[in-house]
Amino acid sequence: MEPLSPAFTIDLRRLAVLRELQRRGSVARTAAALHLTPSAVSQQLAALARDLGVPLTERDGRGVRLTGQAKVVLAHADIIAAQLERARADLAAYGEGGRGAVTVGCFSSGILGLLPTALRALRARLPDLRVDVVEAEPPDLFTALDGGQVDVAVAVDFAAAPPSTDRRYTRQDLLxxxxxxxxxxxxxxxxxxxxxxxxxxxxxxxxxxxxxxxxxxxxxxxxxxxxxxxxxxxxxxxxxxxxxxxxxxxxxxxxxxxxxxxxxxxxxxxxxxxxxxxxNVFVAVRAGSEGDPVMAAVREELAVAADELTAAGASAARTT
Known part of the structure; x- marks a missing residue:
């Protein structure tokens, strides 16, 4: 497979499919996560491979696995995605900030115990900001974060969550x-x-x-x-x-x-x-977006709410 041009371009949507394949490990699971057919996922991967001029997958029994070239591409994909988020954050910071909408994805007990305090504080701090909440857990929560359906992810560390070293995200432990x-x-x-x-x-x-x-x-x-x-x-x-x-x-x-x-x-x-x-409960945003004033405000209020919740839980435990 020969590169089409030394100045090739990359379709970011196809990169997103490759990133999801890395997370899910199979074409079928990738297709389900992205609401595509397995055939469409394979076509997107094949088109990206043609654009780049390198093989991205190889057969592994009845499935596929990523090639070494694919892992090189993914390392650059993380950097590209983070840089785009920084550009968006810079544009947001150029204006007044505190307007528009943000979507927070969170697990059920976090919605019950953590979010209400943070949401009240955000409403007082940024009255023009609309905050939408969706209930979700890893790995679907981080698929939504990657795809832009969610802007802030509040999650628990367990096997389905990304590792703390995953450079696609800027994360902060809450409690x-x-x-x-x-x-x-x-x-x-x-x-x-x-x-x-x-x-x-x-x-x-x-x-x-x-x-x-x-x-x-x-x-x-x-x-x-x-x-x-x-x-x-x-x-x-x-x-x-x-x-x-x-x-x-x-x-x-x-x-x-x-x-x-x-x-x-x-x-x-x-x-x-x-x-x-x-x-362990943590909050994550796409790497590069942490400079966005709205994202910063959401993370700050979540941290304050987490501190209050920790103190209340300790007090309740002592009086049980």
Whole structure:
């Protein structure tokens, strides 16, 4: 394959398809994430390869894998995307800022526990700014961030999230959200001051979907404690989970971020013994966009809200 010209141009939409293939690992999953057909994804990749004059994929059994040349292209793609975001941020900073709209993607318990405080502060600080919120988790959340459907991503570190070293994003840790043990009334461990997780190995558990952040974190925490939980009920709604614990269906781990949902429930919240299980919550924007005054304001108010939430959670835990 010969380069068409030393001064070739690159279609940024095709680069986006290649970046998504790197994240998803297969043409079928890439097509599903981008709402395209597998044939359309293959055509976009083939066209990009022709433009560049190098092979970008090679057969790997029944699928494909990226070539070494593709990885070189992707390294430049990250730099190109970041530079475009910096140009957009510079243009925004040239004007007054604080106008227009921004879309925040966030996981469900973050919407419940973290965003309300930040949104109220943003409304007071930038009254002309429209903030839209969508519920999403990795990897779909970061596909939306890459594609511009989301401007700010608030997420939890787990297997489906990008690594902290991913240079496509500028990220900032917000808080460590501790998970407490939720026990139904009458459970034999409710008189403890803290609960060794290993002692719950024979209990039925209420756990979210394995691909959700809290479902994945709960399974990982139980595995670290030396057991695989017997999952009786699988729910991703925190109010529903509280109702099931209250009804005696099982035990659960619940984040302090949504502790307010449980204060009027007939159940017992206790800290786990030893190093408390927790999850890291962070905010990310596309690399280069961090200089945008609106993006900066959103990140600042999220950080303030996270600090307030951490302090409130610690205080509530001490009085339990």
């Amino acid at each position: 460590t959200d501790v998970l407490d043990v939720a026990l139904p009334p009458g459970h034999p461990l409710t008189d403890r001051t803290e609960v060794p997780l290993r002692e719950l190995a024979r209990d039925p558990w209420i756990v979210g979907d394995a691909f959700s952040c809290c479902g994945a974190v709960t399974r990982a925490v139980c595995a670290a404690a030396g057991f695989t939980p017997e999952i009786r009920d699988a729910v991703d709604d925190w109010a529903a989970l509280a109702g099931l614990v209250e009804a005696g269906q099982g035990v659960a781990l619940v984040p302090r971020m949504v502790r307010s949902l449980y204060v009027h429930r007939d159940l017992v919240l206790l800290p786990a013994a030893g190093e408390p299980p927790s999850r």
